Amino acid sequence: MSVTIPDIESAETVSNGGSLRVPKTAELVANSIRRRIIQGELSEGDTLPAEAQLMEQFGISRPSLREAFRILETERLIDVKRGSRSGARVSLPKVESVSRYASYYLQASGVKVADIYEARLALEPHIVRKLAAKPSKAAIDRLSEAAERLSDYYDSDREREYMLAGAQFHSILMEVGGNATLHFLTRVLEDVTAQYQKRYVTAAIGDEARKRDRAKGVKSIKRLVELIEAGDVDGAEAHWALHLTNTNKEWGGELTLREALAG
Numbered sequence: 001m002s003v004t005i006p007d008i009e010s011a012e013t014v015s016n017g018g019s020l021r022v023p024k025t026a027e028l029v030a031n032s033i034r035r036r037i038i039q040g041e042l043s044e045g046d047t048l049p050a051e052a053q054l055m056e057q058f059g060i061s062r063p064s065l066r067e068a069f070r071i072l073e074t075e076r077l078i079d080v081k082r083g084s085r086s087g088a089r090v091s092l093p094k095v096e097s098v099s100r101y102a103s104y105y106l107q108a109s110g111v112k113v114a115d116i117y118e119a120r121l122a123l124e125p126h127i128v129r130k131l132a133a134k135p136s137k138a139a140i141d142r143l144s145e146a147a148e149r150l151s152d153y154y155d156s157d158r159e160r161e162y163m164l165a166g167a168q169f170h171s172i173l174m175e176v177g178g179n180a181t182l183h184f185l186t187r188v189l190e191d192v193t194a195q196y197q198k199r200y201v202t203a204a205i206g207d208e209a210r211k212r213d214r215a216k217g218v219k220s221i222k223r224l225v226e227l228i229e230a231g232d233v234d235g236a237e238a239h240w241a242l243h244l245t246n247t248n249k250e251w252g253g254e255l256t257l258r259e260a261l262a263g
Contacts, residue, residue, distance in 0.1 A: 026067035029058055033068070037077055037090055046090040048078065095184065099191030106192065107258040116193055116257065117248040123186055124170065125241045127177035132228045132236040139176040143225045146172045151218045162214060163197055169221060196260045197251070213250060217243075 023031070036042045048054065055065055069088060072078040076097045078088040106116065131139055146169045153162040167190045174183040220243045227236035253260075 024067075025060055025064045026071060029060060029065065029068035030071040033072060034075070034077060037092065042090045044090060044092045048088045048090070050087050095187045096191060099188045102188050103192045103195060103257070107256070107261065110256050110258065112256050113193075113196055113251070113253050113260050114248060116189060117244075117251055119189055120170070120186070121241065121244050121248070123182050124173060124244060125237045127174055127179065127182060128224065128228065128240045129233055129237040130177055132231055132233045135228050135231055140225065140229045142172055142176050143169075143228065147218070147221045147225055150221060154214050154218050157211075164194075166217065167194055167197075192257070193251070196257065217247075
């Protein structure tokens with residue numbers, strides 16, 4: 001689907017280390033296109049007009065337009081196929097892009113793996129309490145389905161699938177909790193921790209102690225769903241806080257994320 005981009009909107013000053021400067025033409029063009037993407041006026045896969053048409057609409061040169069494209073490409077908001085006649089395609093913001101940069105930042109900052117896991121303790125018990133206070137059939141059905149999928153992977157001794165399903169349960173828990181911001185933060189954390197878990201999982205396959213831990217994990221998650229469904233607010237919150245604490249002890253450690261991923 002090809003779309004029309006209106007002319008450049010009024011210029012705004014840009015802050016740069018406390019000082020103000022007039023933005024470059026390419027920045028104004030990028031701002032105009034970006035604004036329409038995040039406001040939902042442009043959708044995933046929409047094709048922007050051809051370069052010649054955009055140059056005419058914005059009244060800019062080809063180098064300025066291509067610089068604007070480079071800005072948006074860097075932000076992963078458009079995908080430009082070199083040599084293609086179809087023009088740039090819109091790519092909506094994705095959690096994975098944030099997760100990737102978050103991982104870089106946490107590694108560069110020397111953050112410990114245990115610190116990342118502990119962050120879930122500040123998020124998930126709150127949502128569990130909210131769900132138990134007003135349990136809905138839709139939420140219980142989603143959680144029960146995710147718990148059964150996890151149990152199936154345990155029964156068939158599929159460690160990698162089990163690990164991914166476990167991460168998915170946390171994401172579904174936050175999603176059905178109804179707070180989009182907390183769900184987003186959880187997805188970022190899960191994406192970061194998954195990098196570490198994928199390195200660990202190969203060594204864990206066949207480990208009897210690890211299998212026992214997985215069995216406890218399945219039982220604990222099913223128990224959480226029962227407590228939420230029963231409306232046991234305090235019980236559900238306390239149970240999940242303990243579950244996360246135990247999980248943190250298993251997966252966390254004194255290694256920094258940088259050390260864990262380098263090893």
